[in-house]
Structure formats: structure tokens, C-alpha cells
Amino acid sequence: MDFDFAAELPKLLQLLIGVAAFLVVVAVILVLLDRAPMRRRAWTHATILLLPAILLLAIGLVVPAVRTTLLSFMSGDGKEWVGMSNYAWMFTQPEAVIVLRNTLVWVLLVPLLVTSVGLVYAVLVDRTRFESLAKSLVFLPMAISFVGAGIIWRFVYAYRSEEQDQIGLLNQITVAFGGEPQQWLQEAPLNTLFLIVVMVWIQAGFATVVLSAAIKGIPAEIVEAARLDGASPLQMFFRVTLPSIRSAVIVVLVTQSIGTLKLFDIVRTMTGGQFDTSVIANEMYNQAFRYGETGKGAALAVFLFVLVTPIVIYQIRQRREAVR
């Protein structure tokens, strides 16, 4: 297809208007700042500078959040009020409960596995000869998008019947050891675990790098003192290393928890939520955008928001304490 510039003109015009508007806003703010009197801890200045950000936040975040909350109390087409029935659906319908159960499994397992795999790996390769190579290797999957990873792993789990050549790594291994090829992604509830492996594979590198940096930050004196006191390697790990990098571990746990709650790509690419593997974000998309059940989709979104909130609050508290 050839690119027709004439057809793109309206877009370019819009771009121009956008740029001009941006300049005008910046100019207005600067002029206001210049005119405003500089008194009492720069109150006015702070307000003027914050205003655009607050406005954008309101348009982009607060208004949609309120709208979504309202929609969650409405019917699928957003015309009638239905009270709590969308929430009732979420907690009573067996297939919706399975979605919640899966999300719970994900949130419990992924942060735990990612952190422990990352931590063990970081400790094992710390100050060895191949440290940088080993760390790059485990970090590589981070560069692959979730969708890309999902497609790769779908091939790993691919199934072909016994009489055919296997194209999936896992089934090839199974067959090589004399087993029967399995439909890994179709056997609930194990299939959810197979999906979790993918997430851990991607995220372990992140945990390794963060935790490894934290381990390197432990003051050498402490390590040396512990050695002189005759601490065994295990004691070193649990009494010295782990307490010293506690805040880094928490950062990893928290980011992983939030990331897992929002998880969508892996499930959607690998199973599409079939075979009892759906999670909240995937089901929300299905309900709201594929089935036209905006109410149910919104209810799931609100529930997801409620789940993420305590983690965010916890993280903010942690940060405040760290500052003190």
C-alpha cells in the first residue's frame, strides 16, 4: 500500500494544534509563575506548577476510575442499575470463581517463586568467575515481551499424538523417557502452573539483578565480622545477607505481586483463558470488550483495583519509613 500524504494532512494538522496548545500551556504557566508573588513557602508557585498534572490525572485517572465504578453497578449495556448483581455473579458463578481462584494461585506463587529463584541465583553466582555471564543469561528473557514469551512457551508445551513427530520440547523429553505425550495446557489445574513457569522464567532475571546489586551493597565489614565469628554459609545467608537486603526483597515482592495481579498477556496468548486458566484481567477484557458485558467487566476491574490498593499502600509506607 502506498502512503498518501494528502490523506494524512488532517492528522498532521491535529499534531500542529497539539504542539501549539502545549506551547501555549507552558507559556501561560511560566508567565503566571513569573507574576506570582514569592511568599510563604512558595504556595502559589507549587499550585501553579501542580495544576496541569492534577488536571491530567483527573482526566486520565480519576474520572475513568469513577466511571468504571459506576458501570460496575450497571447492566451489560450500561443502561440500567442492577445493584450488586455483577459482584454477586463474580463470587457465585463457578466459572467466575475459578478465575478468582487462579488469580489467587498466581499471586501467591509468582512473587514467591520469582524472589526465591532470583535470590538463590544471585547468591550462588555472587563473586564467581562467570557472574556477569550467568546474570546476563538469566536476564535475557526480560527482553522478551510477554506475548513473545507466551508464543515461545506454547511451542515448548505443544502436543502431537504419539504417531507424529513431537514439536514441543516438553513432550519430546517425555517421549524420550518412554512416556506418553501430554496436552499440558489442557489439563486443569496443572495448566495454570505451566503458565506460571513462563512468568517466573521472564521475571527471575529482574529479581536476580536487583537482589544481586543489593547483596553487593552489604558492607564488607559486616560480612567479615560474621566470618570471623565463624558463621556457617547458611547462617551467613539467613542472619546477614537476608536481613541486609530486606528492602530490596520487598521491592521485588511488591512489584511482582502487582505485575501478577494485572497479568493478562501470558494467559491470553497461551490458552486464551480456556481450560480453566483465565485470570481477572483476562476475564475483564473478555467480558467488557468481547462479550459486551460492560458491567461485569467493570466489576472485575474494580475488584482488581481493590486487590492492588493494599500492596500500593504498603509500598508507600515502606518508602516513608526508609526515608526516616
Next chain:
Amino acid sequence: MSLLSRPRRTALVAGSIGLALVVTACGSADPTPSAGGDDAGASPECAAFSQYGKHEGKTVSIYSPIRDAEADHFEKAWKPFADCVGMKITYEGTGEFEAQIQVRADGGNPPDIAFFPQPGLLERFAKAGKLKPASEEIKKLTAEGWSEDWAKYATVDGVFYGAPLGASVKSFVWYSPKMFTEKGWAVPKTWDELMTLTNTIADSGVKPWCAGIESGDATGWPATDWIEDLMLREAGPEGYDDWVSHKTPFNDPKVTAAVDKVGAILKNEKFVNGGYGPVKSIASTAFQEGGVPITEGKCALHRQASFYANFWPEGTKVAEDGDVFAFYLPGNDPAKKPVLGAGEFVAAFTDRPEVQAVQAYLASAEFPTARMKLATYVTARKGVDPANAQNPIDKLSMEMLQDPSTIFRFDGSDLMPAAVGAGTFWKGMTDWINGKDTKTVLDYIEASWPKS
């Protein structure tokens, strides 16, 4: 922080960024090529399009689930029309039409025209007041071109929204004529004959049926087609309509009977899944590959729509005396031949004259004729000569669709509310293949039917 205390410098930075953007914008706008020949409308080949008027410099956008090669053929087919009336048709095909059309309409950025493959989806947009009713001319063209069955599917609350476009016949069973002659099997005329044949083939050591229902987001749809075909045969056209409109509940004994009749084939380890393994492999086999084992002699029968002609491996001859061909999926009574099919509908979000001109052209007999000459295509439009069809299966489909005695019924999952037709029905049938029993699955689908 230093920037904050120096407003002038900030202004300078912001200004230069802005300027850079502007310059880039202008730069890319510069080499504007002139749009199409100006006096193209005067040439003789354009005389055929004179009735659509002149729409110089206008642009009409089309959004559709049809992609890749098929989309290229579409663009090629309407290019003479667009050139002659002087308009530009921007076409965008997407694999996520069902979700994205909603996003675009809600976002205030709808296309001018969308090809809706599901009347149910069209109805949703019509009810939301997003679609424009079709013009009188399109109404007239549809009335002369299609049977009432078809027009009915694009009518919501008495308002007609758009003409049909392409069509496909779903009630086909693909087989290998060579294999049938070699083994001495005959094409069955009734359901009982089909089951006898199935048993005969199974006894010969070949798994008779192969199937694949994996289709990404839409996994499960080929299985729902099976159920629909059987509902149409077991309950009759009226019973089918009642089921689709939910006058008959989804877990009604009639539906159970139809599903179990399908299950007698699809859930029988003796009968499936030729070339792919056990029953469960149906759920993980891509629908495009579902029938391929027929060409390898590992499977004998594959129920799939006419468009499956496109999915055979390169070099497979589709003909009555070729490598593969299809027969009509028989019912209990050989005298009655209800046909299950599908198609797209051309509905518009705007009613500018150029948009209506495109709609009118697509509803005419000229467009499908031009399109058919390029590659495989089936339309139910009367006045289009089936002789133009690219292959025997297209020809057979068109003859079936144009035959006035044919009882045509649209794919039921496309008519049901999206929550069922594009959701729980697909998902439920996938679970059913994967081992859940008929009652659990039908109860689940029934419970998911929107209450309002």
C-alpha cells in the same frame, strides 16, 4: 531543579522541542503526490460507475475482520470503482474486529463502514444508535439481490442497516473422492447412512473424522457450527430460530439431543481425531489444519465450511474428481436440505453521500462478480453468475445459496448475544471437547445468557 528556577530557559527548551516537532511534521507533509488521475472519470471503463456519482477527493474508511490475501483481493476488486468516482477507500483488516470495533466506536473514532460478520454484533451497535440506517437505494438493491432470510438478519427493530456482502456455506463435509472410490465408499444421503459409513471406515482401521477447533480468541467456533447444523436438522428451521432467539432455553432436551448426536462422533475415541490423536487433541488443533489429514489418508471426513477450500495444502485439487471435495452434511430426511451459512454485512457509521455510494456499489451484482474473478469468493447475491466461481465448491455453494427452495439459516452463534455467541458457547464447547459432560456445559451456557 535548576530548570524550575529559570523560567526563560524552560521556555526555550519547550519552544525548541515544539519547533522540532513542527519541522518534522512539515517535512513529512511536503512531498504530497497528486491524488489519482483527474479526468479518469471520462474514460469508457468508468461509464459503468456513472450511476454512483462523482466524489472527487473524498475518503471512505472501511474496517473489517477480513485480512491478508483476501483483503488484497477486495481492494483490487473495488479499485476501478474508487478510481472512477474519484474517491479513496482506506481499508483496514484486523484479527480482533469484535473487540476493536467497540473500542473505536466508543472512542469516537468509528470507521465509515464496517463489515460485520455477526448480525448479533451489528444489532448491538444498531441498538446503541451508532449505526446509520441504510439508504432507500441500498434497501432496494438488497430486496432484489438477496432472499428475505438475508435481509432479515440486518434488520433491527424494523430498521434496515445494510446489505450482505460475502457468504459461506457451512453444511459441508469434506472428503477425498479418490479414497472413497478406492475403498468403495459412497457419499451418504441421510444421517443414518453417514453413521454407517463412519462405522465402516472405523472398522477399516482409519479414524473416520478429523477436526480442529483451536482459533485463538475464537477457539471453539467450529464445534458450535456442528451443533447448529444438527439443531437445524433435528429441530427444523423454526425450532432453530427459537433456539437462537432463546425461546427455547439452551439446556432444553432438544438441544441436549443435538449436542449428544454430535458427541456420538466428536467425543468417540474410535471416530476421532484422525491424524491428530485422542478426542482432546481437537481442542488444540488449529481449525485451519483440522482437515489436512484427509490428504495424507489418515482421516476420511471433515465437517467444515466452503471456505475451507483455501486451507488445503498447496497443490491439492478441489474437485469432484480431485483430491478433496465436499458433500452436503445430510439430515434425517433426504428431501429437506436446510443450509447453515454465514456472511458479512456492510453497515455504516456515517451517512455521507460517498459512504452510501460505496455501500450501494458493494450491494450491486458488479462488485461480487469483479471480486469472484480474482480469487475464491462466494456470494448469495442473485444475478451473479456461478460460472464465474473459481472452483467447483464455490460454484456448488453459490448454486445452493441462490436456489429459491433452499432454506437458509445464519450461523446461530453469530446471532446470539455476544456474551453467548462469541463467548460462553465457544468456551463451553471447548470445555465439552476437553471432557466436560453435555449437561454441565449446556447449564453453564444457559446461565450466561444475558438477562435483559
